[in-house]
Amino acid sequence: MSRTLLFFVIAFCGQSGIAQQLVPADGAVITRTSILFEVPEVVGAKTYTYHIESAKGNTIDLTDDNHVLRVDGLSFGESYNWKVTALDSVGKTLYTYNQGFEIATSDFVNPKETRFHIVGASNNRKIKGLIFLDYSRVAITPDGKPVWFLPERESLKNKRLRDLKLTNRGTVTYLDALKCEESSLDGDLIWSTPDTSELTGESNDLYHHEFTLLSNGNYLALGKEFVPSELMINGAEVSKLPLSVIIEYSPEGKVVWSWSSSEFISNEDILAIGQKVGVGNTFGHMNAAYFDVKTGVIYASFRDLDCILTIEKESGKILQSYGDKIPSDTTTQGIDLFAKQHAPIKLRGDRLLFFNNNERNETSSVQIISEVTDENPKAEILWEFFCDFDSLRPAHSPRMGNALPLEDEHILVNMGKAARVFEVSPDKEVTWQCFPEIWDGGLNRWHPQPNYRTFNISSLYPYYHTVSLRNEKIRVYNEGSEDDTYIIRAYAEPKKRKKTKKVELTIEKGQFIDIQLSSLFNRKLKSKTVYVEVSSKNNPGLVVERSYLVR
Structure with a gap:
């Protein structure tokens, strides 16, 4: 039967x-x-x-x-x-x-207060989904229409938030000087950095520039530490030297890993360079810490040193430096290739993409440089696009900015202070532009709205799935806007969950797969309740369990 x-x-x-x-x-x-x-x-x-x-x-x-x-x-x-x-x-x-x-x-999405002017949208453009703009606190479509804003709850009022982006689990992360936070799309607080620094004992770690939810569920942030000093700089003693520290927090708020720029910069370097310290930014002005999961390498950018470091996360060892050098750095890679850069990102084929702000009054650009490998002993500029292609905005951006890869080697560029976001193709055609603007009621005119960083994703729901029963089959439906891989477990007793059969499969966005329930078991089932668990590889926090009675 x-x-x-x-x-x-x-x-x-x-x-x-x-x-x-x-x-x-x-x-x-x-x-x-x-x-x-x-x-x-x-x-x-x-x-x-x-x-x-x-x-x-x-x-x-x-x-x-x-x-x-x-x-x-x-x-x-x-x-x-x-x-x-x-x-x-x-x-x-x-x-x-x-x-x-x-x-x-909100005023963030009120067209009388804020607008996102789209210019020159080409049929060749690759920009899709949503563009997050951090100072604007919104996500917009490529036609400039807002679809989401971060509500201004009491703790966020009158604060300028940076590095606003959507996580794989459908939440948003961002930071200001005192806190790094993760919240729901509707602004409910989920996680924040501790009130007291475990590293320094200060009231907080004075966060800046970077805050990211890692794939292991931990959080990576840039903070400040103040190292005791007796240095004389510009005729005055600096008793506390501000340096940058990369911090990895567990979900419980514990520091599980950290790296200080003191591992790279010595007092002799500071004296030789003669840069002002103790007046806001850390020495060297670290402005990015991008972690490449596949290689286990962190790319740390120092704006005022015109330098990008690669750091092996496990050991904290500096693997390579690109750009200009501090006196104690005797390597020779990437000298004079870029200046005042922001937001390096690793691309396929051992390449680095970043926004090159460049020296004052010089044209900013987007660069891709080669990384040093055993096969490639020298860092070189592989591709560069200069931002002087029209007169609608300044060609130089003195602060902020980033660049992101799109399909077919197209690049999304945020010019930061210049208040322009655009897409450029590999053959250097500008295929889309956005000019964020805010209304000044006093002067009765629109003003450019800069953004520190932009972020692109397919939708507000990139990874989401459901599980249901259809004609004695388990249907796993990918309701997200990205392809995803799922791990399916079936077991007859909860206590034996770890010993049960596991199936891994990939489902394209908007598609489903039916699986015969009996195929998930290695033996015939007696009359009992069986359990099915489906988890997402890209959104590990989303686990759907179902129980079924078999007779």
Whole structure:
């Protein structure tokens, strides 16, 4: 006699969303116009109808075969009711969910206060998805339309936030001088750096420039440390020397790894260079610490030293330096190639991409240089694009900026202080431009709005999946906007979870795979409850478990 799957129970869903609850929750106030609607799966449902209606009477009606659906194009400052109806194979209603929510508004997304002027969008452009702008506190589409803003809760008021970006688990990270934080899309605080520094004992680590959620669940931040000193600089004694420190925090807020720029810069270097210290920035002005997971190497950028270091994270050893040299550095790679640079990123083929601000009154550029390897003994400029291609903005940006790789070797460039974001192709065609601007009511005119960094991602929901039962098969549905790899475990007893069969498979965005439940077990199942667990490789915090009764 064949065994039949009689029912299932939703047991647990991880950090990015709770499958048992309705999302968005009834009465929720959210800050995005792109929403991932979710209801609990209904047994026997073949389709789900989605009806969204605004208080003004505008409606959206959609049908999907899953109990999760992303809807774009809603409006800030609107209230909505939404209804999801689960239907069986003949169209009979099995269950209906009905709730309401509100989308907030802000000057950040008010077109009378802030605008994102798009110029010269070419059919050849590769920019897609969303562009995050940190000083603007928004994510916009390539046509300049805001779809999300970070709400200004009390602790964030009147603060300039840096390095605003979306994580793989659908949260956002950012920093100001006193705190590094992770919050939900709607501004609910999830994690922040400790109030007291474990490294220095100071009230905090005076954060700057960089804050990133790592793939291992830890956090990487740039901070300051003040080293006791008796140096005489410009005729005055500097009792505390400000240096940069790279800090890795655990989710519990403990320091699990750190690296100080004192490993690189000596007192003799400081005296020889004669740079002012103790007046804001750290000596050398470290402005980036990019961690390449595949190689285990950190790329640390020192703006005022015109230098990029590669640091082996495990040992803290300096592997290479590119650019101009401090007196104690006797290497010869990359001298005079760039100046005042920001945000190095490793590309395929042992290449480094970064924004080259350049010396004062010289044209800024985007550079790709070769890294030193056994096969390539010399760092050289492989590709460079200068920012003097028109007169709409200054060709030189004295501060801030970054560059990001897009498809087909196109590059997204943020010029920082120059308040221009643009895309450039490998053959140096500018294929898209954005000019962020804010309204000055006193002077009755628009002003350029600089951004320290920009960030590009496919959507607000890059990695999200659901698990359901379809005709005695497990259906894993990739509802995210990125391809993802999933680890599937099936076990008959929770205590034997680690000894069970594990299947790993990749599903393209928007697609699903059906798996026969019996194929997940190495033996015939007796009458009992079985468990299925599906986790995302790119969003490890999202783990979906289901339990099924087999008879």
